[in-house]
Amino acid sequence: MSDRILMAHGSGGKLAHELIAKGVLPALSNPLLDRLDDAAVFEVSGRLAFTTDTYVVNPIFFPGGDIGRLAVCGTVNDLSMTGAVPLYLSLAFVIEEGLSQDELGMVVSSVRQAAAEAGVQVVTGDTKVVNRGSADKIFVNTGGVGLVPEAVEISGSKAQPGDKVIVSGTLGDHGIAVLSQREGLTFGTELQSDCAPLNRLVAEMIEVSPRIHCLRDPTRGGLATTLNELAAQSRVSIRIYEERLPVRDEVRAACDMLGFDPLYVANEGKLVAIVPPDDAEAVLDKMRRNRYARDAAIIGEVGEASPGRVVMKTRLGASRIVDMLVGDPLPRIC
Amino acid sequence: MRFVDEYRRSDLAQAVIGRIRRGSTRKARLMEFCGGHTVAILRHGIRQLLPPTVEMLSGPGCPVCVTDNSDLDKAIALARLPRVILTTFGDMLKVPGSRSSLQEVRAEGADVRTVYSTLDALQVARDNPGRPVVFLGVGFETTAPTVAASVLQASREGINNYHVLSFHKLCPPAIRAILDSGEVDLQGLVCPGHVSAVIGSQPWEFVASEYGIPCVVSGFEPLDILQCIDMLVSQIEKGESRVEIAYRRGVHAEGNQRALELMYEVFEVCPAQWRGLGTVPGSGLRLRKEFAAFDAELAFDFDPGPTLHPKGCICGDILRAVKRPSDCQLFGRVCTPASPVGPCMVSSEGSCAACYQYGDGAAGE
Numbered sequence: 001m002s003d004r005i006l007m008a009h010g011s012g013g014k015l016a017h018e019l020i021a022k023g024v025l026p027a028l029s030n031p032l033l034d035r036l037d038d039a040a041v042f043e044v045s046g047r048l049a050f051t052t053d054t055y056v057v058n059p060i061f062f063p064g065g066d067i068g069r070l071a072v073c074g075t076v077n078d079l080s081m082t083g084a085v086p087l088y089l090s091l092a093f094v095i096e097e098g099l100s101q102d103e104l105g106m107v108v109s110s111v112r113q114a115a116a117e118a119g120v121q122v123v124t125g126d127t128k129v130v131n132r133g134s135a136d137k138i139f140v141n142t143g144g145v146g147l148v149p150e151a152v153e154i155s156g157s158k159a160q161p162g163d164k165v166i167v168s169g170t171l172g173d174h175g176i177a178v179l180s181q182r183e184g185l186t187f188g189t190e191l192q193s194d195c196a197p198l199n200r201l202v203a204e205m206i207e208v209s210p211r212i213h214c215l216r217d218p219t220r221g222g223l224a225t226t227l228n229e230l231a232a233q234s235r236v237s238i239r240i241y242e243e244r245l246p247v248r249d250e251v252r253a254a255c256d257m258l259g260f261d262p263l264y265v266a267n268e269g270k271l272v273a274i275v276p277p278d279d280a281e282a283v284l285d286k287m288r289r290n291r292y293a294r295d296a297a298i299i300g301e302v303g304e305a306s307p308g309r310v311v312m313k314t315r316l317g318a319s320r321i322v323d324m325l326v327g328d329p330l331p332r333i334c
Numbered sequence: 335m336r337f338v339d340e341y342r343r344s345d346l347a348q349a350v351i352g353r354i355r356r357g358s359t360r361k362a363r364l365m366e367f368c369g370g371h372t373v374a375i376l377r378h379g380i381r382q383l384l385p386p387t388v389e390m391l392s393g394p395g396c397p398v399c400v401t402d403n404s405d406l407d408k409a410i411a412l413a414r415l416p417r418v419i420l421t422t423f424g425d426m427l428k429v430p431g432s433r434s435s436l437q438e439v440r441a442e443g444a445d446v447r448t449v450y451s452t453l454d455a456l457q458v459a460r461d462n463p464g465r466p467v468v469f470l471g472v473g474f475e476t477t478a479p480t481v482a483a484s485v486l487q488a489s490r491e492g493i494n495n496y497h498v499l500s501f502h503k504l505c506p507p508a509i510r511a512i513l514d515s516g517e518v519d520l521q522g523l524v525c526p527g528h529v530s531a532v533i534g535s536q537p538w539e540f541v542a543s544e545y546g547i548p549c550v551v552s553g554f555e556p557l558d559i560l561q562c563i564d565m566l567v568s569q570i571e572k573g574e575s576r577v578e579i580a581y582r583r584g585v586h587a588e589g590n591q592r593a594l595e596l597m598y599e600v601f602e603v604c605p606a607q608w609r610g611l612g613t614v615p616g617s618g619l620r621l622r623k624e625f626a627a628f629d630a631e632l633a634f635d636f637d638p639g640p641t642l643h644p645k646g647c648i649c650g651d652i653l654r655a656v657k658r659p660s661d662c663q664l665f666g667r668v669c670t671p672a673s674p675v676g677p678c679m680v681s682s683e684g685s686c687a688a689c690y691q692y693g694d695g696a697a698g699e
Binding site: 243252253256259261314315316317318319320321323326 | 376380
């Protein structure tokens with residue numbers, strides 16, 4: 001048997017069944033999935049959070065992760081940013097014919113590990129195979145549901161003047177790690193993607209301060225774009241301080257070399273929190289004890305004037321506008 | 335990190351700013367030639383920190399911006415030819431020509447590929463022996479030697495499907511054109527750091543000696559730029575005009591001889607068309623006769639059509655420092671980085687894009 005995935009693997013016939021039964025199910029096994037009905041059936045009670053995302057990262061394997069880990073973490077994090085406790089995921093692959101079964105196996109294994117780490121289950125899924133050239137190796141689509149605890153009211157529209165802005169760690173690790181592997185641009189670096197599930201971190205933060213106003217993960221477009229979204233949604237201004245921004249030396253060096261600004265480079269395991277000033281220190285303390293937020297820092301505060309505007313105090317003591325990302329300096333990083 | 339931290343130290347920066355504020359009594363309108371300097375100045379908020387006597391003007395030093403529509407139209411027409419692969423640095427994709435952009439013709443089916451270096455373009459030519467591969471050569475003295483190296487390499491390897499469309503430009507003649515026009519009241523010139531790393535500081539001497547304008551070559555970190563401004567202010571206060579280097583770790587008076595030799599082995603000086611400046615004699619580079627086979631303008635038969643310029647766009651005036659981006663009625667309304675009308679809003683080194691992105695020095699809250 002060829003170790004490549006063929007069009008027939010997506011036909012719904014014998015090969016397709018074999019691929020699922022041998023390549024996917026054993027790794028992800030759980031009672032809801034193993035029933036293999038057309039839909040997963042489960043009971044929940046409470047406020048449901050529901051999200052979907054699609055992953056097309058190139059290359060599919062990068063330092064610190066791969067498209068499988070990215071898909072699980074991205075979906076878990078989207079749920080977590082509403083304060084929800086993630087429960088169940090759906091997982092669909094669009095595979096380009098010719099992908100090796102080993103590569104698929106590695107992606108599935110990463111899905112398993114990331115789901116186990118986050119404590120979520122993949123309960124339904126799908127696999128399609130398309131002609132060579134109709135996809136690039138593998139695309140992954142996910143859905144996710146989670147339950148929002150009582151009294152938690154987190155939204156991008158809830159930032160208040162006086163609130164503190166916290167970022168959970170170093171900026172731009174994911175974007176630069178992926179870029180360093182890109183064909184035609186490989187450069188040597190020890191840098192790893194920060195790709196990680198943040199649901200436990202969020203639960204710990206909510207435990208300390210159930211009054212957290214906003215949470216968002218600064219993925220594509222980076223911190224600058226996320227802060228602009230929050231400022232616009234909440235109709236407030238945000239001021240940040242350049243010297244407080246955590247950025248790794250490697251990321252800064254790569255950004256200087258390539259003409260990027262770490263403020264605009266993607267993260268996959270970071271969050272921005274906007275919290276009432278009285279709770280900020282306690283939340284920060286708690287965050288720094290989590291392995292995914294050791295470098296957390298209060299980087300700024302929310303203001304009243306000029307709603308929608310984000311301003312940064314530079315190292316030199318001047319102020320400048322921090323606008324949203326325009327264009328696409330780093331295509332397909334997630 | 336040793337390699338940049340010391341050039342970003344705020345205590346040192348404050349000290350230099352203090353010295354500029356105390357020392358500057360005479361009018362000092364300073365032009366930063368280079369788009370990289372414009373971006374750094376706005377990104378670090380340097381304009382706000384200067385005394386009212388010192389005013390920074392952005393010059394024409396953005397290669398993407400000064401590429402004329404007539405030249406862009408040639409690249410677009412070439413890309414449309416059957417079987418041609420056009421390779422280019424990413425910045426050029428979105429720049430609108432008279433009727434279209436490379437991005438648009440790519441969407442229509444043209445094979446336009448972004449490369450990060452000329453060696454990547456050469457590799458595309460090796461990988462596609464049956465198809466003509468054109469490298470769109472846009473840039474100043476900093477990039478021209480690398481393009482020259484790719485032509486020499488192609489020649490050595492006998493790669494005969496590699497061609498260069500050369501719109502390369504030389505910086506000193508552009509400054510002469512601006513000064514000769516008499517449109518801009520200028521007391522000092524911030525000379526481009528990377529260009530000067532190749533050509534040296536010597537080619538700027540005429541600005542100091544013939545026009546009496548102080549020149550200082552600057553690096554791109556905040557302290558480099560502040561030191562450069564301090565040195566210019568000091569010359570202006572003393573009534574001197576000399577060429578100095580505030581970027582000694584990168585620039586020597588004589589430049590990079592090896593790079594210059596490479597450049598002139600392959601290219602010869604010719605007139606060039608600049609957006610905003612028109613035809614500037616001795617400011618372009620074309621392939622020498624010996625390398626005519628690599629010259630895309632000669633190798634293909636194509637019709638770029640008549641040149642048109644967008645109504646209301648004042649990129650040309652902005653590139654001559656006669657106007658500022660905020661003087662343009664399209665700026666921020668019709669013309670934004672997401673839907674640019676003129677090239678200064680497209681390029682990451684364009685003054686309009688930098689002003690839009692960072693604010694033009696007075697970030698209100």
